Amino acid sequence: MTLLTLDNLSKRYGSAVALSDVSLSIAPGSRTAVVGPSGSGKTTLLRLIAGFETPDAGRIVLKGEVLAQGGMAVPAHKRGIGIVAQDGALFPHLSIADNIAFGFERGTPEREARILELIDMVELDRGMLTRRPHQLSGGQQQRVALARALGRRPRLMLLDEPFSALDTGLRENMRKAVSRVLEAAGIATILVTHDQAEALSFADQVAVLRAGKLVQAGTPRQLYLHPRDREAALFLGDAVLLPAIARGNVADCALGRVAIAAPARQGKVEIMIRPEQIRVVRDDAAPSPAGRVVEVEFSGATSTLAVALDGVALPPIVIKTSSVALPSAGDRVRLDIAGEVHIFGEG
């Protein structure tokens, strides 16, 4: 079942192509994260869905209602779509209660009850209702912004980097809290973020944009383990990329013979291994293929090793590994691969 359908959306600003032919489906109650480098079109996509911009081509359909098509666009305030921006955009001169209830009918008992319901929903203390926004922390202000957006009972919630101004610990807490609230309310959400870890942990669908095009959409696991190309692989996490020859369900590479997932291609390929699949074992007598540690960078729980592989004209491979039993520069090591490696589908 689909709540929101984006069909071949395109948008230009003058000669700059902000979005090109983007199609995506959002299921009811689901969480989608839109990721991509700066300038890839993430905010433009959100603005088209919200109704702040009109697409040059394509169609937006929400619950069977066409919101934009062929120059026609339903105005933003009639779309039933909530939005929380990076800065929350609260009204500084209004109390928290009035911020939450902005747009509600004044002086009704329902208004007061709804304010209480909303402040409870976003897990803020009711004592904060009489305060002004500047008397709240950044995270608390974002919760108020969420409460205000929820107050309009949206059919869809758009979050435009709402956690980016918060520090790391708070950011994670907020992300979990917001997830909980939206899930409990059963509201489908689209989150725009620069942060790949945030996208992978928040969403059940991740959409990767690059230069205005949708590169890939799928579950976090699909995208992390089976990225479409090397750029998507590196965008979503660290990766070791190696040339290999694929034959059946295995591939031969500088690390020896490895198992491959979905052996769609054979012959000369490029494989991707996530660093957590690689176990670095100190082994003075390791037969080839093995290698020698050329650099160690200790950084607490994990460390980064550069390992020069035997007999191959490749630069040393860089591996993040647990700092437990960390080898030293000059040590001979064996690299054991756990699980299957990924072959890129193209090129």
Ligand SMILES: Nc1ncnc2c1ncn2[C@@H]1O[C@H](COP(=O)(O)OP(=O)(O)OP(=O)(O)O)[C@@H](O)[C@H]1O
């Ligand atoms: N109002 C505008 N006028 C002209 N060009 C624009 C406008 N808005 C966006 N663009 C251009 O469209 C492209 C996509 O911009 P967009 O803001 O959607 O990217 P983004 O992925 O959200 O970037 P960021 O992560 O930096 O916020 C960029 O090349 C940008 O310069």
